[in-house]
Every structure is written in structure tokens, then in C-alpha cells.
Amino acid sequence: MQHTSKDACDDVVVDFGVCVEQHGRNFLAVVIRAGNVGQVFTVSDTRGNVYRRALQANQSLDAITLGVYYAEGIAGARTR
Secondary structure, eight states, rough: OOOOOOOOOOOOOOOOOOOSOOOOOOOOEEEEEEEETTOOOOOOTTTTTOEEEEEEEEEETTTTTEEEEEESSSSOOOOO
16 A cells, blocks of 8 residues: 655646556555635546546535545556
């Protein structure tokens, strides 16, 4: 299991890497929390993996949007 996080503040694009080798055909999950209701997310990487949205929820009380995305059968690569 791997974990990395990044506070994007006002960034439109957030770049982060995982510090171990990614083996082909593994599964990756990405969880995004934004400080605005109705935020639109796009998830991609430099290996061409396709990310599908598993969940997107808006919480008006706390003014956040939460998105969960995943990629299956990923392209393997050594990352940062």
C-alpha cells in the first residue's frame, strides 16, 4: 500500500509522485477533496492510464466536493 498527499491550495494542476516502482496491471485510487461545492475534477497521469470516477459528492454544509477515481490494469513504471 502506498500513500502520498498534496495540498493544492489554488492550483489547477497538482503534480505528485509515488516513491516506489509501479508494477503493470496494478490498481491505483485517487481521492480528491476541494474546498468548493460543485468542483469539477479531471484525473490523468503521464503513463496514459485511464481513471474512472467511482464517486463524487458535494457537501454544502462544509462547502466541499469529494471525488474518488481509480485506474485498473495500470501501465508499470518507476516513479519518483
